[in-house]
Amino acid sequence: MADNRERLILVISINSNGLSGSQVLNVATAPTESITKSQTSVEKAAVDRPKEARGFSSLSVQLSKSAALATERDSSLSRKELGAKASELLSKISGDGYFTNKKANDAEVPDTQDPVLLARASNATQFLNGSGKNPFAGMSSDQLSLIIYDDSGSFTTNERRAAWSESSDQEYAWRQKIVASSIAEYNGTGKLTDFFTAALDHYNNLPAIEQAQYPNNYEAKLQGWISLDFNYKTNTVEGKGSALDVMNKVLDFDKVTFEDASGNAA
Incomplete structure (x- = not known):
């Protein structure tokens, strides 16, 4: 590795x-599990669901997009190139690469008005600073991997680090x-x-x-x-x-x- x-x-x-x-x-x-529902159907169904279900639906949509990006990335790179890409992505959420930008990472906010996504990002930052529960605790290793290696901006740096932390614990x-x-x-x-x-x-x-x-x-x-x-x-x-x-x-x-x-x- x-x-x-x-x-x-x-x-x-x-x-x-x-x-x-x-x-x-x-x-x-x-650590990919595909999400079969389309973004439109998931968001439409989320309207009449309780807060917890809406949170899951929002995450499902994100994971679906992450899975598509991962498939495209993996098919376009050789094994050696993919290993180098992994190192690059991990350097942003671990070691000196992360702590050098810790202040900016903690201040990062998702580019969304979705209160569920905003709350999850905030929870991830709180968790990494010693307060509260990891919002990705208990997720499957495949799903955690999608988050860890997704640098599209769908997840904040701290969300990716929190997912990496859970993956590490597993x-x-x-x-x-x-x-x-x-x-x-x-x-x-x-x-x-x-x-x-x-x-x-x-x-x-x-x-x-x-x-x-x-x-x-x-x-x-x-x-x-x-x-x-x-x-x-x-x-x-x-x-x-x-x-x-x-x-x-x-x-x-x-x-x-x-x-x-x-x-x-x-």
């Missing part, structure tokens, strides 16, 4: 009794779960095949712009390890390494592990 994305650092110790783990976790990001929770299950798998069988399978499934469910931030041969490497079904306790089949090394390399996208056949990092 892009260098400006914080990594999850996994600290695991192996002893004679099996595998135990503790984690020093930094948020990582860490990624953090997934990693905690996968590490715990991997420890159990290793202690029970000496293998990490289920771990590799879960990591591959996770990758395959990401949108193109997030897959583009992974090494080019990430999928092929994982599939190879799944097929190998190596036992790290008995060192059977073939291969070498420890459960600690392998899990860290997969989760931290180790450049040597994922270099291509020519020796170049993917």
Whole structure:
């Protein structure tokens, strides 16, 4: 992934009794679901709905537009170009790029008279400044990704950062779960095949712009390890390494592990 994305650092110790783990976790990001209703029909239906339903309808319209833009963007860029685009977009809502413009980001207001959209943008800013709930809490990863990488102006910078924060929290929770299950798998069988399978499934469910931030041969490497079904306790089949090394390399996208056949990092 892009260098400006914080990594999850996994600290695991192996002893004679099996595998135990503790984690020093930094948020990582860490994602398209189409909205089938047209903007006109959604807005028309929203008139007679309560405030909560109107808010959902407004968001649905925005997500529909974001999905169309994402489809156009993804189809027009190569994987390498898409990865570079992701880095550019993330730099606006994370790290120094965000905090350098924090005052302007907090003052940004959507170009709309819709009170629902104005309220949501305000809530996002309040959340990022330590007050209230993330307005995007509980949204699907696909929807969050649409918001994060939409620089059309449909969402404010702070809304995109709030969506990124929720996406990061979801990624953090997934990693905690996968590490715990991997420890159990290793202690029970000496293998990490289920771990590799879960990591591959996770990758395959990401949108193109997030897959583009992974090494080019990430999928092929994982599939190879799944097929190998190596036992790290008995060192059977073939291969070498420890459960600690392998899990860290997969989760931290180790450049040597994922270099291509020519020796170049993917």
